[in-house]
Every structure is written in C-alpha cells, then in structure tokens.
Amino acid sequence: METPVQHPDESRRDFLKFILGGSVLAWIVSVLYPIFAYLKPPKQNEVEVSSVKVGLLKDIEKDSGQIVKFGTKPVILIRTANGDLRAFSAACTHLECTVQYRKDYGMIWCACHNGKYDLNGRNVSGPPPRPLDEYRVVVQGEEVSISKKS
Amino acid sequence: MKRKLFYLGLFCTVIFLPAQSLLADDQCISCHTNTVGDKQSELFKHDIHFKKGISCADCHGGNSKLEDMDAAMNPKEGFIGVPKGDNISKTCAHCHADPEKMKKYGSSLPTNQWESLQSSVHGKLSTTGKEHITQCVTCHDSHGIVSVKNSASPVFPLNVVKTCTKCHANASFMQTYNPAMPVDQLDKYRTSVHGVRNRNGDPKPAQCASCHGSHDIRGIKDVKSSVYATNIPTTCSKCHSNAEYMKQYKIPTDQYEKFARSEHGKALLQKHDVGAPACNDCHGNHGATPPGVESVSKVCGTCHALNADLFSSSPHKKAFDERKLPECETCHSNHEIVAATDKLLGVGSEAVCSRCHQTNQNVKGYAVAKTMRSLIDSLEFMEQNAEMLVNESEQRGMEISEAKFKLRDVRQARLQSRTMVHSFNEQKFHDVVGKGMTAASIVQGEAQASIDEYYFRRKGLGVATLIITIFTISLYLYIRRLERKQNKKVI
Numbered sequence: 207m208e209t210p211v212q213h214p215d216e217s218r219r220d221f222l223k224f225i226l227g228g229s230v231l232a233w234i235v236s237v238l239y240p241i242f243a244y245l246k247p248p249k250q251n252e253v254e255v256s257s258v259k260v261g262l263l264k265d266i267e268k269d270s271g272q273i274v275k276f277g278t279k280p281v282i283l284i285r286t287a288n289g290d291l292r293a294f295s296a297a298c299t300h301l302e303c304t305v306q307y308r309k310d311y312g313m314i315w316c317a318c319h320n321g322k323y324d325l326n327g328r329n330v331s332g333p334p335p336r337p338l339d340e341y342r343v344v345v346q347g348e349e350v351s352i353s354k355k356s
Numbered sequence: 357m358k359r360k361l362f363y364l365g366l367f368c369t370v371i372f373l374p375a376q377s378l379l380a381d382d383q384c385i386s387c388h389t390n391t392v393g394d395k396q397s398e399l400f401k402h403d404i405h406f407k408k409g410i411s412c413a414d415c416h417g418g419n420s421k422l423e424d425m426d427a428a429m430n431p432k433e434g435f436i437g438v439p440k441g442d443n444i445s446k447t448c449a450h451c452h453a454d455p456e457k458m459k460k461y462g463s464s465l466p467t468n469q470w471e472s473l474q475s476s477v478h479g480k481l482s483t484t485g486k487e488h489i490t491q492c493v494t495c496h497d498s499h500g501i502v503s504v505k506n507s508a509s510p511v512f513p514l515n516v517v518k519t520c521t522k523c524h525a526n527a528s529f530m531q532t533y534n535p536a537m538p539v540d541q542l543d544k545y546r547t548s549v550h551g552v553r554n555r556n557g558d559p560k561p562a563q564c565a566s567c568h569g570s571h572d573i574r575g576i577k578d579v580k581s582s583v584y585a586t587n588i589p590t591t592c593s594k595c596h597s598n599a600e601y602m603k604q605y606k607i608p609t610d611q612y613e614k615f616a617r618s619e620h621g622k623a624l625l626q627k628h629d630v631g632a633p634a635c636n637d638c639h640g641n642h643g644a645t646p647p648g649v650e651s652v653s654k655v656c657g658t659c660h661a662l663n664a665d666l667f668s669s670s671p672h673k674k675a676f677d678e679r680k681l682p683e684c685e686t687c688h689s690n691h692e693i694v695a696a697t698d699k700l701l702g703v704g705s706e707a708v709c710s711r712c713h714q715t716n717q718n719v720k721g722y723a724v725a726k727t728m729r730s731l732i733d734s735l736e737f738m739e740q741n742a743e744m745l746v747n748e749s750e751q752r753g754m755e756i757s758e759a760k761f762k763l764r765d766v767r768q769a770r771l772q773s774r775t776m777v778h779s780f781n782e783q784k785f786h787d788v789v790g791k792g793m794t795a796a797s798i799v800q801g802e803a804q805a806s807i808d809e810y811y812f813r814r815k816g817l818g819v820a821t822l823i824i825t826i827f828t829i830s831l832y833l834y835i836r837r838l839e840r841k842q843n844k845k846v847i
Binding site: 230233237241244245275277278279280301302303304317318319320329331332333334335336 | 629630631632659660661662663665753757758760761764765767768771772775814817821824825828832
C-alpha cells in the first residue's frame with residue numbers, strides 16, 4: 207500500500223492559513239480588550255498629587271493668603287507680614303469648610319463656624335478639634351511650589 | 357439590763373484597754389507628757405493609732421519600755437528619731453501597705469494608698485530632689501490623726517478644701533514646681549453650688565477629693581486622671597446619677613444618660629474627641645454652677661461663636677429676653693443636644709420654629725421659617741445631584757477634578773447657611789444659599805458635559821471599530837479571491 211505524498215504548495219498554504227488565523231485572533235483580542243476595558247473602567251482612587259507649582263515669589267504679596275488646588279483638596283498658602291511662606295490644608299478640621307486668611311485677625315479663619323487657627327496652623331479658637339495639616343513650601347529660585355510633608 | 361451593761365463594759369475594755377495599758381507602759385509618752393510637756397505627745401493621746409495600741413516607738417523606733425532616755429533612744433534599739441522626707445510615708449506604709457498588719461488592728465482601710473500615692477502627681481514630683489512634694493502627714497497630720505469620718509480630721513469632707521489649699525492657694529509654693537498652675541481654685545469653689553453647700557456644713561457636695569481622688573491624684577492631662585476630659589462625665593455622675601444620694605437636692609439625675617446620647621457626648625465618649633465639651637466646659641469646674649438664663653448663649657458661644665453672634669443681633673434676641681427664654685437651650689436642649697439637622701428648621705412636625713410660629717401666631721416668622729427650609733432643601737437636593745454627576749463622571753474614567761474641587765463650595769455654602777439660620781434674616785440666608793446654588797449649577801453643568809463627552813467618545817469608538825472590522829473582513833475576502841484565481845491558473 208502506497209502512502210499519499212503531501213504537495214509542498216499545500217503545506218505552505220496551511221502554514222499561511224495558520225498565520226492568518228492567528229493574526230485574526232490576535233486582532234480580535236487587541237480590539238475587544240480595550241473596548242471592554244473602556245466600557246467598564248476599573249474603580250480607581252483619585253490620582254495622588256504630591257506637589258503643585260504655585261507661581262513666582264514676587265507675585266505673592268506679604269501678609270496675604272491664597273487657596274491653591276492640590277489635586278482635589280484645597281491648600282492655603284500664607285505669606286506672613288515678614289515674608290515667611292507657610293502652607294496648610296485649607297480643610298477646616300471641624301467640618302471641612304475651606305478656611306481663609308484674615309488680614310484683620312492675622313489668623314486663618316473658617317467662615318462656617320468661626321474657627322480660628324494661628325499662623326502655625328494651631329487651632330486657637332472655636333470648634334476645630336485639632337490643628338491644620340502642614341504642607342512643605344519649596345522655593346527654587348523664584349518658583350514657589352507646595353508639596354506634602356513626608 | 358445586766359447583760360447590756362456587761363456587753364458595754366466588755367466593749368469599753370476592748371476599745372480602751374490597749375490605750376490605757378500603753379499609757380502605763382510607754383515611757384516615751386510618760387516622759388514627753390510629764391517632763392518635756394510637748395504638744396505632739398498630748399495630741400498623740402487622741403490619735404487613732406494610740407487608741408489601737410500603737411506606740412511612739414512603732415514610728416520613731418527605739419525601746420519605749422526603757423526608763424533610761426539614752427538607752428530608749430539609742431540607735432542600737434532601732435531609734436530613728438523624726439522620719440524625714442520620703443521616709444515619713446515609708447514609715448506609714450510599713451503598716452498601711454501590709455494587709456496582715458492592718459487586719460491585726462481590725463482595720464478595713466485599703467492597703468494600696470502608698471502605691472497610689474507613688475503613682476500620683478504628688479508622689480512623682482519633687483522640688484528639692486531629696487523628697488517628693490507630698491507625704492502622708494501633709495494631709496493627715498502626724499500626731500493627732502483621727503478617722504476620716506471624724507469631723508476633726510483634716511481630710512473630713514468639710515475640711516478637705518482647707519487642707520488642699522494650704523499648698524494650692526499658696527502662689528509662691530506652687531510656683532516652685534508649676535508656675536502655670538492657677539491658685540484661685542478656692543475662690544472659684546466658694547462661688548460654686550458645691551462650695552456654698554460645703555461652707556454651710558453639708559459634707560455631701562463635691563470637694564477636692566470627690567473629683568480629683570485622694571491618694572491617686574493625677575494631672576489633668578493624664579488619661580488615667582478622674583478629671584481627664586473623657587473621664588469627667590463619669591466622675592460627675594458618681595454623685596449626679598445617684599438618685600438616692602441626690603434626693604435631698606431635688607435635681608434631676610438623668611444628665612449623664614442624656615449627655616451620653618447627645619452630639620457632645622458621642623464626640624467625647626465614643627470618638628474620644630477631647631475638644632468636645634464635658635460637664636465642666638459648660639458648668640465650670642471649681643466654680644461649678646448651672647449657667648443662668650442670660651449666660652447660656654455665652655457658654656455655648658465659647659465654641660459656637662458665630663451662631664451666638666448672629667443670634668445676638670437677630671430679632672429673636674429681644675423676644676427671648678422678654679420671655680426669659682434661655683437662648684440656645686430653647687431650641688437645642690441642654691444635656692441631650694441632638695444633631696442640628698435641617699429637620700429642626702421650618703414648620704414641620706419636627707421643626708422647632710413651629711413651637712412659637714404658627715399660621716395664626718407670629719405669622720411672619722412662620723413664613724420666613726418655611727422659606728428658609730425650602731431654600732436649604734433645594735440647595736441640598738442640588739448638592740446631591742451635583743455630587744452624583746461628579747461621581748458618575750469619575751466612575752467613567754473622566755478627568756473631573758476641577759468640578760470635584762468646586763463641589764466643596766456647595767457644601768460650604770450649605771454649612772454656612774445652617775449657621776446663617778441663627779440670624780433669622782431671610783435676605784442674608786438667601787444670599788448664602790444663592791452662592792451654593794450657583795456653585796452647584798456650575799458643578800452640575802461641568803459634570804454633565806463630562807458625561808456627555810464620555811458617551812460621545814464611546815459612540816466614536818464603536819463607529820471606528822465597525823469601520824476597521826469591515827475593512828479587515830473585506831481585506832480577508834479579497835485575499836481569498838486572489839488565492840482562488842491563482843489556484844485556477846495553476847490547474
């Protein structure tokens with residue numbers, strides 16, 4: 207009995223079909239995966255911000271305060287009358303209202319319940335139960351940036 | 357009758373026999389009374405220790421049975437003379453810290469006083485470095501010691517204040533180890549209800565030891581102290597929750613239960629927030645007294661300052677004063693202060709405004725309360741809606757941090773409006789709520805735009821995918837056709 211001999215062209219075609227089929231499969235996966243991933247995004251925490259640039263030192267007046275967006279949280283940057291820069295979380299430790307700098311008091315003040323903090327962030331009057339969290343102020347040349355304290 | 361006399365005689369024999377026999381045998385007493393004639397030996401005859409059969413030598417050492425003074429007071433006989441410094445308390449502890457010895461004298465006193473004193477602020481601090489501030493004799497005296505139940509004792513409830521203030525009202529002494537410590541406790545105490553009753557001879561109201569303890573007194577910042585912020589309600593309730601003890605004073609005894617259920621109580625006792633008020637923050641500590649009608653708002657205003665300021669300049673101030681209504685307490689209660697939710701505002705069944713303002717009584721206030729509630733409800737609804745949209749957008753992976761940041765302004769306006777309620781001024785209230793509503797509209801708009809952008813991108817992706825798929829299938833079919841043509845040519 208004679209065994210059938212495989213034609214060399216037929217063998218090459220099978221190989222090409224195999225490559226083509228594999229490519230189609232890889233294409234389907236590469237198309238479907240991002241689609242599903244896009245349609246059902248993973249639950250992720252907000253992006254952690256570790257540092258933000260505020261601006262130039264010459265633009266920050268003495269005896270003033272400003273709210274800086276630090277990710278989704280507010281930070282209050284204060285430049286004291288003698289030029290020191292200090293930054294604290296601007297979320298009042300009582301009920302998380304945004305605090306502000308009061309030039310007339312020389313203090314950090316919360317408009318919601320009259321909570322007061324000194325310029326070191328310490329709660330000195332009203333309902334706040336604890337001091338404001340402190341942030342680090344870095345001055346590089348003229349550029350002022352705020353970062354989280356490690 | 358004869359039997360009764362017999363028992364009385366037996367009792368007197370048991371009580372006085374040790375003292376009488378001691379008096380006869382004790383050469384220390386004999387010599388110091390008859391020859392020296394000093395005060396100590398005279399006082400000691402009335403001392404509870406003397407009556408229990410304890411001799412001078414038990415504290416001072418030596419041999420009290422020897423007539424020869426030099427032999428009796430010879431160090432070889434264990435004579436130590438007058439104990440100095442910490443040795444004073446150690447001498448007392450020799451018996452008072454030994455349960456067996458105390459049992460022998462028929463005492464039911466606790467035997468941990470020495471241990472407690474050592475761990476107390478008095479037993480830890482020293483001004484000279486040689487001895488601690490307080491020894492047993494500082495409070496109990498040395499030779500005329502009587503039971504704490506005896507009104508002559510310096511630690512009898514009516515005498516405790518005088519005993520403690522020997523040091524605590526002495527500014528120059530207190531300066532030597534704690535210059536910041538007040539020395540006006542006695543003056544304040546005498547203004548308190550406790551102090552007035554104590555001065556009038558009632559031993560039941562609180563004196564120093566009732567709140568601070570006796571041997572185990574700790575600093576106010578020591579978490580184990582009975583007057584540490586979180587322990588104060590329990591300390592006060594020892595008496596104030598005891599209906600039997602408080603019966604004669606005809607005041608309620610449910611303050612602790614009410615306080616524990618209140619917002620202040622939950623913050624202090626459950627969350628251990630030491631910034632939350634305890635009993636003394638409203639009533640005072642040494643000058644403890646219930647705040648009068650006119651004082652309530654000032655007391656509450658020490659923390660809730662803005663509310664108190666707004667109330668003072670509101671039309672309610674005059675109305676409350678005329679009716680002698682306590683300002684904050686009328687709406688918020690005193691010990692059982694519940695969370696100040698929006699339910700308290702308005703004219704509904706749970707609203708406090710409707711207690712005075714009805715459709716046929718104080719009508720203007722009724723209308724203002726109704727409007728205020730409606731405004732704050734609208735703001736809350738808008739805030740919830742904005743928050744929901746921001747969350748939805750965030751969940752879909754969109755960058756929404758700007759709107760999320762602005763959402764804080766909405767919440768802040770809602771909180772400020774709750775404070776502004778105390779102005780009872782519709783226009784001012786409307787201004788604050790209006791700011792919140794504007795911020796909420798902006799956040800809603802930004803979040804909705806972000807969500808719309810998401811759906812636009814999703815549709816775009818679908819269309820692009822469809823186009824690519826059609827293109828690929830076409831390409832595949834075209835290649836197949838080319839193959840077939842090639843095969844036919846080969847055949």
